[in-house]
Amino acid sequence: MNIEVHKQKVKKFERPKLQKYESVASCTPADGEFLKTHQEYTPINLGKRTIDTHYNVETRLLQKNVLFNQDGSINLTLLKNHFQREGKLTVECATELISRAKTVLSNEPNLLVLQAPIYVCGDIHGQFYDLLTIFDITKNEDCSYVFMGDYVDRGDFGCEVLFYLLAQKLMNPKKFFLLRGNHESRMMTENMTFNIECEYKYSSVELLDQIHTLFDCFPLAALIEGNGLGRFLCTHGGISPQLQKLSQYNEINRFQEPPTSGAMCDLLWSDPLDQPHPESMDKRRLEAWLNTDFVDNTLRQTSVMYGLRGLLNFLNKNDLICLVRAHQVMEDGFKLHYFMQNIDLPPCITVFSAPNYCDAYQNKASVLKINTENICFEQFEYVDHPFNFPDFLDCFNYSLPTLMESIVTVLSELVVEVKEEEETDIKPEEKQADAELKAKIDLLKEKTEKEYKEKKQILDLKKEIKAMKTVNKDWFDKVLRIDKKNEMRPRSVSLGKVTSRPRNVRTVSDSHLFMPFEGQI
The missing domain is CATH 3.60.21.10 (Metallo-dependent phosphatases)
Structure with missing residues (x-):
């Protein structure tokens, strides 16, 4: 057919x-x-x-x-x-x-x-x-x-x-x-x-x-x-x-x-279990893969992967x-x-x-x-659509983390230079206050960098796409690897509960035989 x-x-x-x-x-x-x-x-x-x-x-x-x-x-x-x-x-x-x-x-x-x-x-x-x-x-x-x-x-x-x-x-x-x-x-x-x-x-x-x-x-x-x-x-x-x-x-x-x-x-x-290349597995592992019914879905952090035997049954x-x-x-x-x-x-x-x-x-x-x-x-194929910044932020608020990062860097350098010049006149309580201020600045810098990094990564990918005349054949796999964590089930919710699937899924063999294959998300 x-x-x-x-x-x-x-x-x-x-x-x-x-x-x-x-x-x-x-x-x-x-x-x-x-x-x-x-x-x-x-x-x-x-x-x-x-x-x-x-x-x-x-x-x-x-x-x-x-x-x-x-x-x-x-x-x-x-x-x-x-x-x-x-x-x-x-x-x-x-x-x-x-x-x-x-x-x-x-x-x-x-x-x-x-x-x-x-x-x-x-x-x-x-x-x-x-x-x-x-x-x-x-x-x-x-x-x-x-x-x-x-x-x-x-x-x-x-x-x-x-x-x-x-x-x-x-x-x-x-x-x-x-x-x-x-x-x-x-x-x-x-x-x-x-x-x-x-x-x-x-x-x-x-x-x-x-x-x-x-x-x-x-x-x-x-x-x-x-x-x-x-x-x-x-x-x-x-x-x-x-x-x-x-x-x-x-x-x-x-x-x-x-x-x-x-x-x-x-x-x-x-x-479904992703299909491996037959040459990448020995006979024992290949037979085990073909006889799989269900295994834990480690990539999703929940549910199962179903193999040929489980599906055909x-x-x-x-x-x-x-x-x-x-x-x-x-x-x-x-x-x-x-x-x-x-x-x-x-x-x-x-x-x-x-x-x-x-x-x-x-x-x-x-x-x-x-x-x-x-x-x-x-x-x-895709068509064009109106543009939005990540999380529907306006231009100012989207730029704020970058601006704050620059401000924090400048402030940090200023504090260090001023204190180096007046090292001899600093009292112990002032040193303690300076250390606390520096810790707050570092924490703020770390927070803004973390928030901005993921959003910037996606926008950088989009810029890279526009710069290329033709998309490289490996592009899909590259984005798939970057985005893989977003395809998992979240392990926590707003109520603070941690969720994970109990490992009690039926298998026909040891689970180590069924490691995820590249490309499965």
Whole structure:
């Protein structure tokens, strides 16, 4: 069987150009005026992806009575155009959207049963402008959609991604399906970027709480039927040693923060064992690798890695042909995990739908189309998006650590020089005060350097990308190594609890035989 890969030529998206110049005030518009203005200033070449750079940011908040029509439907075109121009919703409007979505999502089972043809999408991670590309390249197809989680964090437009997908779900509840990813949790958004983004854009603790409870409503997996090759199982991370039958999926209590271990944790956090080069292993180690069912996921600091034996046992018991999952960035936007088997269709496929992940990886993205007879990938590249400083800082506050570092260095040198000149006149209590001052200066310097180092590292990578005419083939692996710690489960949360997975996972041999391979994150 040939698996087709369709490479979509998406022209560089910059920003919508308006037909007229519009002066926008931050006041509340009169009823009807907001909708009228949006219709009048709709981008003139919407859908062409080649768009001029000039546009004016939408500063007015989109109100509930404008987004929702009288019959309860949602104006999706209005919402998309509003978000394209960096607009925001009122808290009341966002809350209503979330409330309606929770009602629909909470009535769905943990395991959805869906029919081909269907598009399967991987991680989006706050890349709203790339999400629009997915709809552009699939808009002429009469297919359903299933997204496998990780809508927020890492990218700067997690709110826009989440709200737009919720609106799509409400308008197409039987054709649009949203699964939970490991980033749809309180712990991950607290330790990553989404909570900061939500506070910056909406300044509402109540809204953030509503979003967190919404996360608990997302289903955990989807069974795709209607394909001539067999049945596909879609979930964010993978399978669990605690779940042998698909019927067990609906026994999980998903309406909670994901536990640090167990079945629900594994569905969101597990990974397939990466395939080593056969020549790098002796016969004994190679046989042990092929006979692996589950081992501890040391790279994630939680959950498991599943090997060929564990995966095939699960697929065979449940009459499945393939596991489709997301959770890992891939250079080509997808990966076929054959586990060294000479077969047409791999037992596991990874789909990743966030191109140029974190504005640094330079990876392609893809979505998987499961037809009634075969499967194929739609591959696409990233588009431009508005720039934000890390953590949504303004220019002054972002520069402050660098400024403080320079000031601290100058002060430290001044103190040393002055004291050297007056060494003979210094009293013991003054020496003690000087030592305390120096310690404070050193502590402040260390703190500012630590805060600035990680942010500067990513920006330096972006500058390096722009300076290169072509991206080196080793670039992806370089960024992967730098970013590896961000793919781990945080070991602490705001409550001060330390979490780690107990080492009680079933293996077929000693765990030292299964050290992680380079490239697994």
